Amino acid sequence: MISSTILLSLAMLPQGPRVESPQPESPQFHAPVRLKAGDDYIKVEAPGYAAPCYYDVDGDGHKDLIVGQFKGGKMHVFKGTKSGTFQKGDWLKAEGDIAEVPGVW
Amino acid sequence: MDLNGDGFVDILSGSYSRHDPNMAGLFQVLYGTQDGTFKKPVALNGADGEPLILPGSKKNVTDMICTRPFACDLDGDGKLDIVAGNFSGSFGFFKGTGKGKFEAKATWLEAGGNKMTVPAHSDPFLIDWDGDGDLDLLSGSSSGGAFLFPNRGSKNAFEFGPMQTLLAAGAQRMPFGDKPKFGDAHIKTPQHGTRVWADDVDGDGKLDLLIGDQLTLQHLADGVDAATAAEKMVSWEKRQKKLFESMQSDDPKAQEAFQKNYEALQKERKEFVVDETTGFVWLMRQK
Numbered sequence: 001m002i003s004s005t006i007l008l009s010l011a012m013l014p015q016g017p018r019v020e021s022p023q024p025e026s027p028q029f030h031a032p033v034r035l036k037a038g039d040d041y042i043k044v045e046a047p048g049y050a051a052p053c054y055y056d057v058d059g060d061g062h063k064d065l066i067v068g069q070f071k072g073g074k075m076h077v078f079k080g081t082k083s084g085t086f087q088k089g090d091w092l093k094a095e096g097d098i099a100e101v102p103g104v105w
Numbered sequence: 106m107d108l109n110g111d112g113f114v115d116i117l118s119g120s121y122s123r124h125d126p127n128m129a130g131l132f133q134v135l136y137g138t139q140d141g142t143f144k145k146p147v148a149l150n151g152a153d154g155e156p157l158i159l160p161g162s163k164k165n166v167t168d169m170i171c172t173r174p175f176a177c178d179l180d181g182d183g184k185l186d187i188v189a190g191n192f193s194g195s196f197g198f199f200k201g202t203g204k205g206k207f208e209a210k211a212t213w214l215e216a217g218g219n220k221m222t223v224p225a226h227s228d229p230f231l232i233d234w235d236g237d238g239d240l241d242l243l244s245g246s247s248s249g250g251a252f253l254f255p256n257r258g259s260k261n262a263f264e265f266g267p268m269q270t271l272l273a274a275g276a277q278r279m280p281f282g283d284k285p286k287f288g289d290a291h292i293k294t295p296q297h298g299t300r301v302w303a304d305d306v307d308g309d310g311k312l313d314l315l316i317g318d319q320l321t322l323q324h325l326a327d328g329v330d331a332a333t334a335a336e337k338m339v340s341w342e343k344r345q346k347k348l349f350e351s352m353q354s355d356d357p358k359a360q361e362a363f364q365k366n367y368e369a370l371q372k373e374r375k376e377f378v379v380d381e382t383t384g385f386v387w388l389m390r391q392k
Contacts, residue, residue, distance in 0.1 A: 026271070029272070032316070035388055046381070073146075
């Protein structure tokens with residue numbers, strides 16, 4: 001199952017949750033790396049809200065990156081390579097047309 | 106995995122609204138086909154034949170706006186369930202009845218007797234993060250960051266613990282008084298509106314995080330150098346702050362004047378800076 005997130009804008013922030021943080025056993029991470037496809041950073045159309053999914057969608061043995069966005073409810077597919085990089089992307093298609101999830105503005 | 110058990114991978118997505126007065130976001134599925142392509146999205150129905158919708162009412166409509174549905178067997182009965190995030194930041198649980206069908210009514214997930222929430226725009230992703238055999242819940246939020254609700258129950262009886270922070274929320278938007286920064290080179294970490302995915306991306310046996318975000322970049326307008334733009338931006342922000350402080354909300358004439366001045370300020374700003382609202386994807390490798 002690929003679960004692609006379509007996102008919302010603006011704030012109506014509820015009261016914050018109770019937080020246990022940081023935990024002694026909290027995982028540690030290397031510095032964040034902004035991902036590229038080819039030579040360009042992966043980025044989505046305005047108003048943003050990139051929603052990544054990492055899955056071998058084409059079944060070639062290399063995991064791909066599917067990135068959903070708010071605008072038009074569209075998703076970009078960046079094919080993964082043997083070296084772990086991503087190729088330049090293309091819109092996900094559904095029945096031959098660019099897939100658009102309805103109800104996303 | 107596939108939602109309807111036909112052997113082909115499917116795509117499950119949330120949606121903001123079905124454009125009715127209740128603002129209820131539906132769960133949309135792009136069913137996979139034998140040739141590896143996808144069908145156009147259709148709303149996912151519950152056991153009653155009606156579209157699955159998170160619980161809510163006109164008083165708390167943001168509970169019903171779906172940000173992300175995630176399919177997984179959370180209760181360990183061998184059938185896919187759905188955990189769905191919403192605008193409010195909570196997590197609805199739709200119990201699966203098998204073959205891509207789900208009970209029509211959801212319950213809210215709790216941790217220690219309290220409704221589980223993140224700072225709006227909950228973003229459930231379930232995976233055995235701590236390696237104890239049950240599914241833990243990861244989430245982004247509207248404020249940014251990445252959060253973990255560890256499952257302290259078992260594979261067949263989930264019981265979530267309080268939220269832990271894996272990545273702190275992003276910086277505040279457009280802080281007055283900060284030195285203006287242009288372009289994207291200064292962006293070093295995920296910002297707002299985070300969406301998470303976890304996998305062992307680097308193959309070292311530890312789960313890593315893939316995080317999508319939302320941010321607004323400021324670019325130099327054509328023919329404007331960085332020093333000039335920075336100087337103008339500082340002056341501009343001071344005047345905007347002063348304008349907001351002077352606003353008289355109960356005086357129509359003052360409101361009209363405010364609007365006129367506000368529009369003039371926005372027009373002036375475009376002479377030295379151009380905004381770009383976008384979202385990036387980040388990899389955070391676990392050490």
